[in-house]
Every structure is written in C-alpha cells, then in structure tokens.
Amino acid sequence: MSVHVGNAESAPPFPEAAHNALGDRQLRANVRNATDLIQAKRNRMTGELPDWEQLRSAGQAIKTHTLRHLDFYLEQFEENVTHAGGHVHWAADADEADQIVTRIVQDRQGREVIKVKTMTSNEIRLNEYLEQNGITPHETDLADLIVQLGNQSPSHIVVPALHINRTQVRDIFRAKLPLPELGIENLTDDPSQLAEAARLYLRQKFLSVDIGISGANFAVADTGGVVIVESEGNGRMCLTLPDVLISVVGIEKIVPTFQDLEVFLQLLPRSATGERMNPYNSLWTGVTPGDGPSEFHVVLLDNGRTQVLLNREGRDALNCIRCGACLNVCPVYHQTGGHAYGSVYQGPIGAIITPQLQSLEHSRTLPFASSLCGACYDVCPVKINIPEILIQLRGEIVRDEQSSAGGKLKIENLGMHALALFFSHSGLMSKAEAMARFAQRSFIHGGVITDLPGMLRGWTESRDLMPIPKTSFRHWWKAHGKESAE
Amino acid sequence: MRISLFITCYNDLLFPDTGIAVVNLLERLGHSVIFRSAQTCCGQMHYNTGYQRETIPLVRKFADIFRDDEIIVCPSSSCVAMIRDHYEKVALLADDATLVAKVKEIVPRVFEFTELLTDRFELEDVGAYYPHKVAYHPSCHGLRMLRLGDRPIRLLRHVEGIELVDLLNSTECCGFGGTFAVKNAETSSAMLQDKIRCILDTGAEVCTAADNSCLMHIFGGLHRQKQPVKTVHLAQILAATRKYAQ
Numbered sequence: 027m028s029v030h031v032g033n034a035e036s037a038p039p040f041p042e043a044a045h046n047a048l049g050d051r052q053l054r055a056n057v058r059n060a061t062d063l064i065q066a067k068r069n070r071m072t073g074e075l076p077d078w079e080q081l082r083s084a085g086q087a088i089k090t091h092t093l094r095h096l097d098f099y100l101e102q103f104e105e106n107v108t109h110a111g112g113h114v115h116w117a118a119d120a121d122e123a124d125q126i127v128t129r130i131v132q133d134r135q136g137r138e139v140i141k142v143k144t145m146t147s148n149e150i151r152l153n154e155y156l157e158q159n160g161i162t163p164h165e166t167d168l169a170d171l172i173v174q175l176g177n178q179s180p181s182h183i184v185v186p187a188l189h190i191n192r193t194q195v196r197d198i199f200r201a202k203l204p205l206p207e208l209g210i211e212n213l214t215d216d217p218s219q220l221a222e223a224a225r226l227y228l229r230q231k232f233l234s235v236d237i238g239i240s241g242a243n244f245a246v247a248d249t250g251g252v253v254i255v256e257s258e259g260n261g262r263m264c265l266t267l268p269d270v271l272i273s274v275v276g277i278e279k280i281v282p283t284f285q286d287l288e289v290f291l292q293l294l295p296r297s298a299t300g301e302r303m304n305p306y307n308s309l310w311t312g313v314t315p316g317d318g319p320s321e322f323h324v325v326l327l328d329n330g331r332t333q334v335l336l337n338r339e340g341r342d343a344l345n346c347i348r349c350g351a352c353l354n355v356c357p358v359y360h361q362t363g364g365h366a367y368g369s370v371y372q373g374p375i376g377a378i379i380t381p382q383l384q385s386l387e388h389s390r391t392l393p394f395a396s397s398l399c400g401a402c403y404d405v406c407p408v409k410i411n412i413p414e415i416l417i418q419l420r421g422e423i424v425r426d427e428q429s430s431a432g433g434k435l436k437i438e439n440l441g442m443h444a445l446a447l448f449f450s451h452s453g454l455m456s457k458a459e460a461m462a463r464f465a466q467r468s469f470i471h472g473g474v475i476t477d478l479p480g481m482l483r484g485w486t487e488s489r490d491l492m493p494i495p496k497t498s499f500r501h502w503w504k505a506h507g508k509e510s511a512e
Numbered sequence: 513m514r515i516s517l518f519i520t521c522y523n524d525l526l527f528p529d530t531g532i533a534v535v536n537l538l539e540r541l542g543h544s545v546i547f548r549s550a551q552t553c554c555g556q557m558h559y560n561t562g563y564q565r566e567t568i569p570l571v572r573k574f575a576d577i578f579r580d581d582e583i584i585v586c587p588s589s590s591c592v593a594m595i596r597d598h599y600e601k602v603a604l605l606a607d608d609a610t611l612v613a614k615v616k617e618i619v620p621r622v623f624e625f626t627e628l629l630t631d632r633f634e635l636e637d638v639g640a641y642y643p644h645k646v647a648y649h650p651s652c653h654g655l656r657m658l659r660l661g662d663r664p665i666r667l668l669r670h671v672e673g674i675e676l677v678d679l680l681n682s683t684e685c686c687g688f689g690g691t692f693a694v695k696n697a698e699t700s701s702a703m704l705q706d707k708i709r710c711i712l713d714t715g716a717e718v719c720t721a722a723d724n725s726c727l728m729h730i731f732g733g734l735h736r737q738k739q740p741v742k743t744v745h746l747a748q749i750l751a752a753t754r755k756y757a758q
Contacts, residue, residue, distance in 0.1 A: 044699045357685045361702040395696060397689025397703070398560060400656035420562030442558060446566040449521065449553040450573060459525060474735055484697025489704070489732030492526060499524040499531035503547050508535070 028121045029330040031383050032148050032179070037368025040391040047362040053189050057181075057363040060188045061354040067300025068351055068405070075296070084289045086409040089345035092280055093335060099247040099280045100326065106250025110312020112322040120150035123327050127152060127239065127272055128159050130323055134270055136237045138162045141170070142264040143254055144241030145348065146274045146327055148180065148370040152239070163239070164231045166260040168224050175202040181364030182372060184298045184350035189363050195220050203227050228260060238268035238319070242275040243347070244290060245324070248283045251311040252324065255294060255304035265308050271319040276327050278344040290347060293407035297349035330383035339418035343378045345408045352402035352412060358395055367392065374402035378415045393419035437481065463494050513543045516581035518574075518622070520588045521553035527724045533751035534587050534625060537638060540751075548577050556594035559602065561691045568606045571599050575614040583632070584618075587625040587747050589654030589723045595622050597657055624654065625747055626663040626722055636666045641754045643673030647716035648746075649707070649730065651723035652685050664722050664746055671749060677714040681706070688729035704733045711741060722746045 037043065047053060072078050092099055104114040117123035123146075131139060139156065141147065141163055153163045153174070165174040169187035173180050176198040180186030187195070196215040199205070205213060208226040213219060240261070244253040252273050254261045265271060281290065287309075295301045313322050335341050353359045353373030364372035368388050369380040377396060381389035393416045402412040427433030448458045469475045475491040477483075485491060497505075515538055519531045535545050555570035574595070578584050586592050596619055603611040629635045648668060654660040668676055687693065687703025694700075707730060711719050719734075719741055721727050727743040734741050 041696050041698065044696065048698050048702055357687065357703050357706075358696075358699055360684075360706075361699050393562075394692065395699070397652070397685045397687060397692045397700065399652035399685035399689070401652075401683075401685070404656055417560055417562070417564075420560070421564045422562075424562035425565075438561075442561065442563045442566060445553075446558060446563070446569065449555070450569045452550045452552055455521075455552055462525075476736075481694050484694040484700075485732070487697060488701040488736060489729065490735040491732055492728065494525055495528060497528055499519050499528040500547070500549060502528055502532055503535075503549075508545070508547060 028119045029333075029384050030120050030149075030151070031329075031380050032151060032370035034369045034380055034384060034388060035386055037388040039388055040366055040368070040395040043366040043368055044362045044395070047366045052191070053363050054361065056189050056191050058360055060185060061360055064185070064300055064350075065354045068297060068354065069300075071296040071300045071302060075292070081289060081293055082407055082409050085293045085347070085407055086345065088281060088286050088289060089347075089408050090342070092282055093278065093341065093344055096277065096280065096335065099282055100277060102247040103245055103250060103280055104326075106248065107312060107322075107324055108250075110250045112250065112312040112324060115323060115325045117325050117327050117329070119329050120327075123150045123274060123325050123329070124152055124155040126325050127274065128155060128161065130270070130272055131156070131161050131237055132159065134237060136161060136270075138164060138231070138235045139237045139239050140164050140166050140231050140235045140264050140268065141239045142166050142241075142261045143243075143256055144239060144274055145180075145183065145370055146241050146276050147239065149276075149329065150274070150327065152274070164228075164235065166228050166231065166264055167256070168221065168258055168260075171224060171228070172198055175199070179365065180370065180372075182350055182353055183348050183375070184353075189365065192217055192220060199223050228263075232260075232263040232267055236267075236269040238264040238271045240264060240271065240273045242273050242279050243294065244281050244287060245275050245279045246282075246284050246287065246309075247280055249311055251284065251309050253287065254306075254308045255291070256306045256308075257299065257301075257304060259306055261308055262306050265310060266318045268319055270321045270323075271310075272323045272325065274325045274327055276329075277331050278346075294347055294349055297347075297351040297405070297407040334379075334382045337382065340378065340382050340415050342410050343375070343382060343415060345410050346375050346379065347408060348375075349407055351405040351407065355401045355405045356396075357399060357401070358397065367395070374412045374416075375410070378410075378412055378419060381419055390423050393417075393423065459494075459498065463496075466493050469493075513583060514581075515543050515545050515628075516578060516584045517545050517547050518551060518554075518578065518584050518586040518591070519547070520586060520591045522728075523588060523724055526728065527745065530587055530724055530745040530747050533745070533748040534585065537747065537751040538585070540753075541633065541635070541638065546581075548581075551577050554591040554594045555602070556591055556598075557690050559594060559598055564602065564605055567598075567602050571602045571606070571615065572611060574599075575611060575618055578618060578621075579614065582621060583628070584622045585625055585628045586622060587722070587745065588725070589624050589651050589658050589660065590725055592622060592624040592627075593653040593657035595619060624658055624660065624722065626660060626667055627658070629667060629750075630663045637670035638667065638750050640671040640750045640752055641673050642671050642749045642752045644718050645675040645677060645714075645716045646718045646720055646749065647677050647679045647711055647714045648682070649679060649686065649711075649719055649721045649726060650682055651721050651726045654722050655683060660722065667750060668720070668746070671752075674749070677716050679714055679716075680710045682710075686726050686729050688726050690725070693729060700729075701733070704729060708733050708737065708739070712739065716741060718742045718744050718749075720744050720746050720749055 182188040377392040555567035687700040
C-alpha cells in the first residue's frame with residue numbers, strides 16, 4: 027500500500043512551517059481578511075435558519091450511519107452507477123488511483139484534461155503523475171488555476187488561493203497566461219479584468235479538451251448519482267462538455283439516498299461560502315446518449331480511509347463534508363494560513379485527517395497545532411468533535427513515543443510523569459512546591475520571570491511569567507485557622 | 513450551605529488571591545467553605561497533552577477526596593470542563609466500573625464559580641464594589657465547553673462602580689492552550705498579540721476572566737510590553753467591596 031496525502035511526506039514539522047508563515051505579513055493579512063469575510067457571511071447564513079442545529083444533527087446522523095454501513099452503500103452505489111451506464115473502479119491507494127485515471131486518458135489518446143473541484147486529485151498528486159505521462163492537466167476553478175499557474179499549493183479547502191491577493195494574481199497571470207493571444211493588453215489587478223482573463227483562457231480549454239476530471243461533493247448510493255456544487259460555472263462546463271468524464275471520489279463521500287441531499291445542500295453552502303445555495307449544483311447519473319459525456323468513470327478512492335474507519339476515537343473525521351468552516355474560525359489558521367499544515371487538508375480538520383491517513387514525522391506535530399479552543403467543533407456542520415479527536419491523536423503519539431526507550435527518556439515524558447507523581451501524593455507536592463519556589467529565585471528579574479531555559483524558553487521569548495508567590499492558598503487557609511478537612 | 517472548594521493546582525500555587533476571594537465572597541453570602549487539603553490537580557494538562565493514562569490516578573484521587581461533598585466549587589472554567597467532559601472517559605480508560613460510577617455521581621455536583629452563583633444561588637448582585645474600567649475575556653473552555661454564556665457578564669453588570677467595556681473578537685482564543693503555548697510558542701504568541709491589541713483598544717484598566725490560565729497568559733504579554741493593564745480573576749472583582757478593595 028502506498029498511502030500519501032499530497033506532499034505531506036516532505037513537509038516540515040508544524041512549528042517550523044508556522045515560523046515561516048508568521049514572518050510573512052502579507053500572507054497573514056490576506057488570510058485574516060479573507061477568513062473574516064467568509065466567517066461573517068457564514069454566521070449570517072447559519073443564523074437565519076431556525077433549525078440550523080437540527081440540520082447539523084441530521085447531517086451528523088446521516089454521515090455516521092453511512093460510515094457504519096459503508097460496505098453496503100458503496101456496493102449499492104457501484105451497482106447503480108453501472109446500471110446507469112457508468113464504470114466503477116476501486117483504488118486502494120493513491121498510486122492505483124493515478125494509474126487508473128492515466129490509463130483511461132491514454133486509452134482515449136488524450137493529451138490534455140480539464141479538471142474541476144477535485145481535492146482528491148491533490149491528495150493522490152494526480153497532476154504530477156499525468157504530466158510524467160505526457161498529459162497536461164488544466165485546473166478550471168479560478169483559485170485552482172491561480173495556484174497551478176503560480177506553481178503553488180492550495181492553502182484552503184474551499185478557497186485554495188486564499189493566501190494570494192489580487193496584485194499577486196495579476197503578476198501570476200501576466201507571467202503565465204498567453205495574454206496577447208487572448209487579446210488582453212495591460213492587465214491590471216481589477217478583479218473583473220482578472221476574471222475575464224481567466225474566462226477567455228479557460229473557454230478555449232472547455233471547447234477543445236474532451237476529457238474531464240472531477241471530484242465529488244456527494245455520491246448518492248440509491249441512484250448512483252454524483253454531485254458537484256460550485257460557484258463559477260466551470261464545473262457545469264467540465265461535467266457536460268467533454269466526451270469522457272472521470273470522477274475521483276473518496277469512499278467517505280457516499281450518502282445513502284437522494285433525499286439526504288436535502289440536508290447537505292443546506293449545510294454545505296451556508297458553512298462553506300456563506301451562501302444559501304451554490305450558484306451551480308450539478309448532479310448526474312451514468313450516461314445519457316446525446317446529452318453530456320458518453321463515457322463516465324468513477325474511481326472510488328480508499329487511500330487510508332478504511333484504516334481511519336477502524337479507529338474508534340478518530341473515525342468521525344471521515345464525516346467531513348469539506349466546507350472549510352473550521353479553517354475560517356480557527357485562531358491558529360488565522361495566524362499561519364494553510365501551508366504550515368503541509369497537506370492538501372489544512373486547518374483543524376487537516377490536523378485530524380492527515381495524521382490518520384499517514385503517520386509521518388511531520389503529521390505527528392499536527393495534532394498539537396491547536397490550542398483546543400473548540401471553535402472548530404462549534405461551526406462544524408456535521409458536529410465533528412475535532413478537539414476531542416486531536417486529544418486522542420495526541421494520546422496515540424505519546425503512547426507510541428513511550429514505547430521506545432529513547433521516547434521514555436524525553437524531557438517532556440519525564441516531566442509529565444514527575445508531575446503526575448507529585449499530584450498523586452499531596453506530601454510530595456508540597457516538597458516540589460518548596461523546591462520550585464527556591465529554584466525560581468535565579469530567574470526573577472524586576473518581580474517577574476523573563477527568561478526560562480529549555481522547553482519553557484518558548485514562553486519567555488515573548489511573555490513574562492509571574493513568579494510563585496510566597497504564600498500558597500493552602501498556607502493561607504491553614505494560617506487563618508479555617509475548617510480543615512482531609 | 514456547606515461548599516467544598518476545589519481550588520486547582522495552579523490557583524493554589526500561583527493565584528492564592530483568587531482562592532481567598534472565593535472564600536471571602538462565599539462567606540459574605542452566608543455560606544461555609546471547606547477545603548480538603550489532600551486535593552491537588554484535575555489532570556487537564558496531562559489529558560490534553562496526550563498523557564491520558566497518567567490522568568487515571570488523578571481522577572481516582574479527585575473522586576475519593578470529594579465523594580461526600582454536596583457542592584464542589586471551582587474557580588477555573590477549564591478545570592471544570594476537564595472534569596465534566598473527560599473524567600468519565602478517563603474512568604472508562606482505566607476499565608474500572610466502580611470509578612465510572614463514582615465519577616458519574618460526582619460530576620453533577622461540581623460547579624464552576626459563576627455557575628454556582630447564578631444557577632444554584634440564583635444571584636446576580638453579590639454586593640460587590642469595583643470602580644474600574646473592565647474588559648471581560650470569555651475563556652474558551654468556559655464559553656464552548658461549559659457554555660457559561662452571559663453568566664459572568666450578568667454578575668459583572670451588577671457590580672457597583674464598574675465600567676464594563678466591549679472587547680472586540682472576545683470569543684477568539686488568547687493562544688494559551690496549555691502546552692500549546694510552549695510547543696507552538698510562536699503561533700501562540702501571535703494569537704496573544706491579537707488579543708492584547710483588542711484589550712488595549714478598549715482602554716480598560718483591568719482584563720478579567722473566569723480562568724486564571726488565560727489571565728496568566730494575557731498578563732505575560734501585557735507585562736512584557738510594559739502595558740499597565742492589570743489581569744484580575746472575576747472572583748476577585750466579585751469579592752471586592754467598599755470596605756475590602758481587592
């Protein structure tokens with residue numbers, strides 16, 4: 027098995043990546059402006075529904091039920107896709123999915139493909155694989171196009187170019203788009219001009235490339251239908267104009283029935299972009315002669331998901347409908363943006379998905395990249411208890427560390443055990459307290475602690491620390507002859 | 513009423529004034545307070561950092577110490593959240609049915625300080641006097657795990673002489689997060705900087721919260737930047753009177 031999630035295997039640990047991001051003022055301003063804007067819209071749109079909380083519960087219930095019976099629904103989906111004239115392929119991991127897609131394209135002598143809304147393709151690094159095989163992929167979502175042309179990686183689940191502002195977009199377009207050919211002179215950073223440039227460029231692709239690749243927001247088991255929601259109309263083009271359509275779908279995208287979409291098509295747009303409804307909602311089932319693609323393939327992607335399903339403490343991460351609301355509300359994401367997470371899935375949800383899909387050194391820092399403030403849980407449209415899963419994953423990492431002699435001897439582990447011992451024995455605690463009071467003396471300057479060694483230096487780099495006062499509460503209690511109890 | 517005080521380890525050691533204020537206020541309101549001296553720590557830091565197994569003896573200890581107390585009060589929203597949201601999980605992890613039963617029985621008797629005043633005692637005016645300009649920071653665990661809502665604000669509004677100011681983005685985390693503050697020190701500091709900017713914009717003299725861990729963090733940043741804004745636990749404001757300024 028070769029499970030990989032984008033380029034996460036070569037990503038630096040979160041604190042290191044965050045260091046770089048925190049130094050980029052432009053990036054932080056871009057992230058803050060964009061997330062504040064989306065967050066405000068999201069709050070308005072969820073706030074206007076009297077049954078928002080019930081919708082969240084319904085979404086959670088449907089997803090949880092589906093994942094408990096995923097084998098059944100996947101087979102039902104396969105049967106219905108096949109019955110409607112489509113083809114279903116099962117991909118155990120990223121490599122297999124890449125091979126399946128590439129083979130389909132090569133069998134049709136395809137040299138180019140147009141793509142819409144497919145985070146799974148980033149997960150399996152499909153573009154890279156296609157290019158190695160002489161096939162040119164064209165991203166058609168505006169933000170994905172910007173990211174692709176700029177040789178960057180997405181920094182947000184829903185708004186992949188969130189870290190880039192319009193001046194930067196103009197520079198990328200000037201460098202990479204054939205502007206003279208498109209009849210464009212003196213491109214400015216005016217949003218309507220930028221959109222027009224992208225539109226003219228993409229239109230050529232829509233009309234000339236006859237293989238489309240998509241992801242899926244939902245795959246409906248009882249009809250075999252696949253759903254894509256989007257805002258730009260490029261999806262409609264990609265899904266209807268090409269002769270061949272290939273959808274790469276994570277196995278967790280299944281919903282049991284067509285009627286379940288009623289819940290998710292309310293939850294998703296309101297959470298993701300703060301809209302009542304997406305401007306374009308495409309739903310197709312198999313093939314229809316003379317209407318849309320004549321050939322339809324679904325690649326059902328596992329790539330570690332069944333392993334996640336086995337983890338009782340972490341499996342709810344698969345309930346995610348990729349709305350990105352947890353990124354927009356996350357105070358850590360606000361500071362660092364998405365690249366620090368080193369994954370195609372960023373923010374709080376990325377911090378619980380990436381380490382579960384692949385247990386790499388880099389991923390082991392992700393569950394700690396949270397202050398556990400709980401804001402993500404509050405906005406999640408399917409009520410994933412992200413803080414709790416973060417804590418459980420931290421536990422798995424700690425226990426794994428403790429299983430080696432080297433890990434046992436790490437300062438953090440020794441310190442935590444020492445503290446647990448003190449806390450378990452009140453007598454020891456008062457001794458430790460006296461020692462701490464004594465030890466702090468050399469660190470106190472001007473009434474506060476300004477410089478601590480080792481791990482604690484992180485605190486005093488930017489923050490002072492109040493020293494331990496002379497009298498503890500329990501000493502005061504005793505000294506005042508209050509009622510004592512054991 | 514006889515109230516058992518769970519002071520928490522860091523309040524005991526670092527913020528004795530908060531404990532003293534809780535005792536003074538409860539006694540002023542006509543209650544008696546007991547302090548069980550064998551108590552130590554709720555285990556939150558261990559649990560949240562991934563040392564869940566190491567939390568088991570602390571949960572056991574808590575359940576033993578407080579087993580007979582009808583009302584247990586704690587002036588720390590994050591420690592109460594630890595007890596309420598995670599103790600049963602820890603007991604299950606210990607695979608100890610007796611402990612699970614004990615924990616289930618004890619948890620409903622644990623009150624966060626403002627919950628005790630507003631829910632149990634049905635009080636909003638506790639007769640406090642605090643003539644200062646105050647910004648209230650709703651700590652994350654109080655806000656989103658305990659759902660304290662406007663309880664602290666209702667209590668503060670009735671304090672004589674106080675000028676409560678609105679804190680922009682008040683519900684955003686100050687960046688403390690326990691060991692997060694050292695494991696991801698730079699990100700944590702950047703979050704704190706945003707919080708401090710909002711606090712300074714209010715022109716408040718005092719920043720208060722129902723949790724000294726956030727206040728310790730906020731103090732750390734304010735003091736480093738030589739800002740005169742003070743950080744004071746909510747209990748200390750509520751305990752202050754004309755006679756006994758805190």
